[in-house]
Amino acid sequence: MKKIGATLLAAIVGGAVAVGGFKLLEKKQMDGMTFEERQKVYYANNPGEEIMSSTGNPDFTQAAAAVSPGVVHIQVTVSSRNSGGGGGSPFDMFEEFFGVPQQRRGQGRPMTASGSGVIISPDGYIVTNNHVVEEADKIEVVLTDKRSYEAKVIGRDPNFDLALIKVNATGLPMVKLGNSDNVQIGEWVLAVGYPLGLQSTVTAGIISAKGRQIGILGESQQPQRRYGQGQQEQIINTAVESFLQTDAVINKGNSGGALVNARGELIGINSAIASPTGTYAGYGFAIPINLTKKIVDDFKEFGSVKRGYIGVTFSEMNADVRKQYGIDDLNGLYVSDVVKGGAAEAAGIKSGDILTKVEGKTIYGSPDLQEHVARLRPGDKVKLTYKRDGKEKDVTITLKGEEANKSKSQDEESSASATEIFNKLGASFVPANAQVKKELGINSGVVVSQVHSGGIFEYFGVERGLVITHINGKAVNNVDDVESALGSTQRNIVRIKGVPERGSSVEFNVPLKY
CATH class of the missing domain: 2.40.10.120 (Thrombin, subunit H)
Incomplete structure (x- = not known):
C-alpha cells in the first residue's frame, strides 16, 4: 500500500509540475502575441456558445x-x-x-x-x-x-x-x-x-x-x-x-x-x-x-504608435479641384506635393498625379487611403495605383517613418512660430539668480517678472513671481531658452513646470486656444 501511495503521490506531483510548466510556457508565448492572436487562442480553448446574427425581429x-x-x-x-x-x-x-x-x-x-x-x-x-x-x-x-x-x-x-x-x-x-x-x-x-x-x-x-x-x-x-x-x-x-x-x-x-x-x-x-x-x-x-x-x-x-508614411499631401476630388487642375476624374486624391526623400518620391510619384487605388480598391476619399496606411508600420509595403497623363500605373511603396515625412521647412516654421507663441503668453521673464535657485533647490529657472493685460497668462491666472524651470520638458534659464522651448509646442498646448516655493513644484498645461 505504501508503494502504491508513493506512486500515486509522485504522479500527482508530476502532473502538477507539467501543468504548471505548460501554463508558464503558454504565458510566455502569449506575451509576444498581438491582441487578436491572444483572443484566438483564448476562444479556441474556451469556445463558449456561438451567438447568431439576428434575423426577422431583432433580438439582441x-x-x-x-x-x-x-x-x-x-x-x-x-x-x-x-x-x-x-x-x-x-x-x-x-x-x-x-x-x-x-x-x-x-x-x-x-x-x-x-x-x-x-x-x-x-x-x-x-x-x-x-x-x-x-x-x-x-x-x-x-x-x-x-x-x-x-x-x-x-x-x-x-x-x-x-x-x-x-x-x-x-x-x-x-x-x-x-x-x-x-x-x-x-x-x-x-x-x-x-x-x-x-x-x-x-x-x-x-x-x-x-x-x-x-x-x-x-x-x-x-x-x-x-x-x-x-x-x-x-x-x-x-x-x-x-x-x-x-x-x-x-x-x-x-x-x-x-x-x-x-x-x-x-x-x-x-x-x-x-x-x-x-x-x-x-x-x-x-x-x-x-x-x-x-x-x-x-x-x-x-508604448507609442509606429506609423508608416507615403510622403504626399493631397486634395480630395471635388468640383473646385477638378476645375482648378483641369481634370475629369470623379474619384481619387490629387497629389499636390511630394515630401522630398519620402516613400512616394522614391517610388516615382510626382506632384499632379492622381492616386486612384490602394491594394486594388478604389479610393473615393482620403479615409480610404489613410485608414489602410495607418494599419501599417515603417518598412511595410503598400500597392498604389496612380494616374498620370490619363494612364494608370501600379507601384509598390515601402513606407517610411515619421522623420522621413518631415521637411526642413517644417522645422523652420516651428522655429518661426515660437516667437508668436511667446507673444501670445503675454509675459516677461528674467533669469532666476543664483540665490533664488539655491533657496528653491533648483538648477534652472526664469522668473515671471510681468504679466501683460490680455495675454494667456493673465487669462489663466499665472502670477508674477512664479519661477518656471521647464517649458515643454526643456530647462529654461533665460528668454532665449524660453523661446527655443516654445518651438517644440505640440497640439497648441504649452507644458510648464514651475516652483512657487521650496520643496514644491507645479506642472500645468496652457492651451493657446481658449
Whole structure:
C-alpha cells in the first residue's frame, strides 16, 4: 500500500509540475502575441456558445449579455495643474463639436469625469479614447460586477483618439474582436457604455455610413505646416479619421465604449457624436476595430504608435479641384506635393498625379487611403495605383517613418512660430539668480517678472513671481531658452513646470486656444 501511495503521490506531483510548466510556457508565448492572436487562442480553448446574427425581429439579448461585462466604466481625476484652464472634463476637445460652450475651470480644485472602456484581454488590457484619459492623474476602472481597479496608461495617441490602459487583474471578461472591414451599411449594431453618469447601458441602431471624416480630430490639434511649390503654405493634418457612423444612441460617457454587431463582436470604439446641443441628436461615430487593433498592439509593444508614411499631401476630388487642375476624374486624391526623400518620391510619384487605388480598391476619399496606411508600420509595403497623363500605373511603396515625412521647412516654421507663441503668453521673464535657485533647490529657472493685460497668462491666472524651470520638458534659464522651448509646442498646448516655493513644484498645461 505504501508503494502504491508513493506512486500515486509522485504522479500527482508530476502532473502538477507539467501543468504548471505548460501554463508558464503558454504565458510566455502569449506575451509576444498581438491582441487578436491572444483572443484566438483564448476562444479556441474556451469556445463558449456561438451567438447568431439576428434575423426577422431583432433580438439582441445574447449579444448584450455577452458584451456588457467586458465594457467598463472609467472614472478619471484631473488636477487643476493639468487642467490648462480649459473646460470641465476630458471631453473638452469635443465640446465645440458637441455644441457645448466652453467654461473657464475653477482654480485649485481637482476635477472628475468619466467615460467607458472595453476589455480586450483577460489579463487587464483595456482600450478607450485618448480624450478620456489624456489629462488624468488617476484612472479608476469599475466593472459591471462593481469590482474596482486603478489603471495605468500603456500608450495613447490624439491622432487616432485611442488609448490603451491596464489594470492589475486576471480572468477578466472581455469582448470578442470582430472585423470592421466586413461591416455593411444597414447592419444592426449595439452601443454599450456608461452615458451621462448612468450605469451600463445598451442601445441599438444601424450602421448608417462608413469611412466618415468629420474633422474633429484635426481641429483639436496643432497642424504641421510646410511649404511646397511656390512657397505656398500647406496644412498637413496627421490625424486619421475613418469613422463608422451609427444612429445607435451615443452620449457623453459612451466615449471609449463598444460598438458591436449582432453577434456580439467588437467592430468599433465609440468616440464622438454630432449634435447641436451636446446630447444625442441622431449620429454617433466609432473608430473601426481593424484600425484599433494595430494601434493598441503598437501601444503594448512600443508604448507609442509606429506609423508608416507615403510622403504626399493631397486634395480630395471635388468640383473646385477638378476645375482648378483641369481634370475629369470623379474619384481619387490629387497629389499636390511630394515630401522630398519620402516613400512616394522614391517610388516615382510626382506632384499632379492622381492616386486612384490602394491594394486594388478604389479610393473615393482620403479615409480610404489613410485608414489602410495607418494599419501599417515603417518598412511595410503598400500597392498604389496612380494616374498620370490619363494612364494608370501600379507601384509598390515601402513606407517610411515619421522623420522621413518631415521637411526642413517644417522645422523652420516651428522655429518661426515660437516667437508668436511667446507673444501670445503675454509675459516677461528674467533669469532666476543664483540665490533664488539655491533657496528653491533648483538648477534652472526664469522668473515671471510681468504679466501683460490680455495675454494667456493673465487669462489663466499665472502670477508674477512664479519661477518656471521647464517649458515643454526643456530647462529654461533665460528668454532665449524660453523661446527655443516654445518651438517644440505640440497640439497648441504649452507644458510648464514651475516652483512657487521650496520643496514644491507645479506642472500645468496652457492651451493657446481658449
